[in-house]
Amino acid sequence: MPDVRLASPQGRWILLTTVLGSSMALLDSTVVNVALPAIGRDLDADLAALQWTVNAYMLTLAGLILLGGSLGDQYGRRKVFVVGVVWFAVASLLCGLAPNAGVLIVARALQGIGGALLTPGSLALIQASFHPDDRGRAVGLWSGFGGIGAAVGPFLGGWLVDGPGWRWVFLLNVPLALLCVPVALRHVPESADGRAHGRFDVLGALLGAAALGLVTYALIEADGGGPVVVLSAVAGIAAAVAFVYVERRRPDPMMPLDIFASRQFTAVNLVTLCVYAAFGGFFFLAVVQLQVVSGYSALGAGTALLPATLLMLLFSARSGELGERIGPRVPLTVGPLLCAAGMLLMLRVGPDASYVLDVLPAVLVLGLGMVTLVAPLTATVLASVDVARAGLASGINNAAARAAGLIAVAALPLVVGMGEEAYRSADAFDAAFGRAMYVCAGVLVLGAVLAFATVRPLPPDCRRPECRSHGWVTAPPLEGERAKGRIA
Structure with a gap:
């Protein structure tokens, strides 16, 4: 039985290395958007290349994250986690040194592979290392610090872009890995799932x-x-x-289809697709709109969206408690509608937009919507299947959210008629951005209708902190319990 206590020096080291590892992958899911205009100018890249800069990472991460957890179960969670961190750091170095857009895109795809190895492993190490009495608090701290990283990420990315340059958005991962790997090798005990059979899909x-x-x-x-x-x-x-x-x-x-026999699970994943498709499209375009059209610096654009993540950090726990009392149907209906309202308020964000009068109200309404829906959504996913399959259910839901964001970033510019050079023209981008906000809001309304029509008032059974105190805006948090040797 795991016996490391959180208050011990070893416990603090384990928490540090897992937070560092997961933060590397989480930061690169959010920070890169802030750097896109600078990358486009420096590498003379068109909009398609910028889309691939985002999507190459999400593609390999979403496609392999389920497999990554299974590899950790079989070969050792610490070993696979360390391999993932090293892989991610080397790929980040390639990103930072990329001479052209093609090399950057390939390096981003390699980053996603590293992310697929280290992301599930970071939480799995906590679950496998800490004494049961301390595990809940350790997971809560891991999730909370990860949320802080997500909040700081766009601000840090903007500061780097405006200062030493966009390449440092990627190069920063190298010293983080140099700190993370020795700590993991020295202080984190190895663990594996004895039931894992060595066959991988x-x-x-x-x-x-x-x-x-x-x-x-x-x-x-x-x-x-x-x-x-x-x-x-x-x-x-x-x-x-x-x-x-x-x-x-x-x-x-890798993904047993019989899990979708649960109507609740299927319904919540459909809502997830709608919600995270809209989020993916919004966060891809909003920071570019603020820089290209409204004249914000990269730092200003990254900081502008910070209140939404802060609201997630501060109020996710209360939202999860409310969802437990009243059931998931109301939060999963009201939340997407609030997010849709926030995106429609972004229509006010044009040339010379005032932050207080134009940007902040939209971001606050969007943040309230995210607070309302994200924790109950995760809790409902876990409650919709047997306890033994909670980890599998969470992994599928996480991968579905990432895939939805991937498709949204690819499809939204096409749907709204955003040409390859649109981001170089303030007028052209502004017009396309307005159309995109209507599309994103419509997808969120569809998610709200699906939730109201299909989600049933089953009492969510989410007593684990990763469902609560987090600031994840690109995907739902992963659940860490193992399920028959598969990813959590």
């Missing part, structure tokens, strides 16, 4: 990633048309069909 992971990648390519390159785009779309759909077939037939699939 590599084919399922590859088919899932291929489906996402091909469809993403078709959406980003659709403006150019041509047979390659059509073939990519067809191949992506075929890979998705093959993924479903493989998952149905394999004895130990």
Whole structure:
């Protein structure tokens, strides 16, 4: 039985290294958006290249995060976590040294692989190391510090872009890894799941990633048309069909399809797709709008959205408690509607926008909506399946949210008619951004309607702190319990 106490020196070291590791991946999910205009100018990149700069990372992370947890169970969570941190740091170094957009995109995809190894492992190490009496508080601290990292990330990214340059957004991960790895090797005990059998659904992971990648390519390159785009779309759909077939037939699939027999689980994941698609599109475009159209610096744009994350940190616990009392249906209906209202308020953010009068009201309403829905959403996912499958359910929900953001970043510019050079023209980007906010708000309203129509008042059973005190805005928090050797 795990016996490390939180108050011991070893316990503090374990908490430090897991927070550092998860913060590296979490920061790169949010910070890079702030740097996009600077990257575009420096590397002479068009909008499609900027989309790939974001999506290459999300593609490999979303496609492989389920597999990453299983590898940790089998080969040792500390070992896989350390490999993930080193991999992530090397890929970050490549990002920081990238001479052109093509190299940056490849390096970002490699970063996502590292993220898929270290993200599930960071929480799993806490679950596997700490004494049961301290585990809840340790997870709460891990999640809370991760939320603080998410809040500081855009501010830090903006400061780096305006100061030493955008490359330091990536290079900063290298010293963090140099601190994280020795601490992990010296102080974190190794752990593995004795029930893990060594068989991994590599084919399922590859088919899932291929489906996402091909469809993403078709959406980003659709403006150019041509047979390659059509073939990519067809191949992506075929890979998705093959993924479903493989998952149905394999004895130990990465994503057992029978878990969707739970109507509640299926319903909440549909809501998740709507909510995080809108979030992905919003956070991709909003910081660019503030810089290109409103004239904000990178630091100003990163700081502008900070109140939303701070609201998440301060009030997620109360929202989770409220959801436990009244059930998930109301929060999952009202939350997306508040977020939609916040995005419609962003229509006021144009040239020379006032932060207090134009930006802040939109960000506060958006933050209130996120507070209302995120903790109850995670709790409902965990309550919709058997306790033994809670980790699997959380992993699927997390991957679904990341995939939704991936598709949104690829599709939204196409849907709203944002040309390849739009971000170089304030007028063109402003017009397209307005249309995009209407689309994002519409998707959120659809999520609210789905929640009201399909989510049933099952009492959420989420007594774990990772459902509460966090500031995650790109994906729901992961649950750390193991389930039959699969990722949490």
